[in-house]
Amino acid sequence: MIKVLTFMISFSYFFGMAFKLLMDLQNDIMGWDEYADLDNLSASQEEDSGTHFTAKYGLGELSTYDSVIVLMYYSFTTLTTVGFGDFAPYSDAERVFISIGLLFGVSIFSYILSDFLEMVTDWLKYTDGKDDELDKFLGLLKAFNKNLSIDLDLKCQIETYFDYRWQHDKNQLVNSDDFSTDFMA
Numbered sequence: 001m002i003k004v005l006t007f008m009i010s011f012s013y014f015f016g017m018a019f020k021l022l023m024d025l026q027n028d029i030m031g032w033d034e035y036a037d038l039d040n041l042s043a044s045q046e047e048d049s050g051t052h053f054t055a056k057y058g059l060g061e062l063s064t065y066d067s068v069i070v071l072m073y074y075s076f077t078t079l080t081t082v083g084f085g086d087f088a089p090y091s092d093a094e095r096v097f098i099s100i101g102l103l104f105g106v107s108i109f110s111y112i113l114s115d116f117l118e119m120v121t122d123w124l125k126y127t128d129g130k131d132d133e134l135d136k137f138l139g140l141l142k143a144f145n146k147n148l149s150i151d152l153d154l155k156c157q158i159e160t161y162f163d164y165r166w167q168h169d170k171n172q173l174v175n176s177d178d179f180s181t182d183f184m185a
Helices: 002-030 043-049 064-079 092-126 133-144 152-167 177-184
Strands: none
Touching: 002 064, 002 092, 064 092, 092 133, 133 152
């Protein structure tokens, strides 16, 4: 799970920095001023200035650290296909780049979900299909023991301990359904 989290953070960072590189190239090629104040422009002036991500969200006014955080947030919400709607691409180049990023995001999260499903399937395999909670726990211990069977004496000691605890549970009356119906009546 840590590897998956590390991969997603790294991928979000590199995707965000690639998006920043695209925005810088587009600003240089189109001659857009990344510090443009789009809120004070008329509609015709805005079309002429080239509405783009950097100017729309004021990334040029932010520190490098803050712009990295914003771009990582934007790339993470884009790659996970959540897209809260607080940031959006504005130029055609940005839309194409983000569309490709969405395709990568869907494939990456499909892979992650298949790994998660495999972990759940493995866990169910170690429970031996029994509904008893103690058997599930012992099956999980077997899995952590490199799939080696647990010593029979240890298994008997664990079962004896839990049988004793379940028979002498001081909260058994409170936890039973009869208590709640009798108490509430």
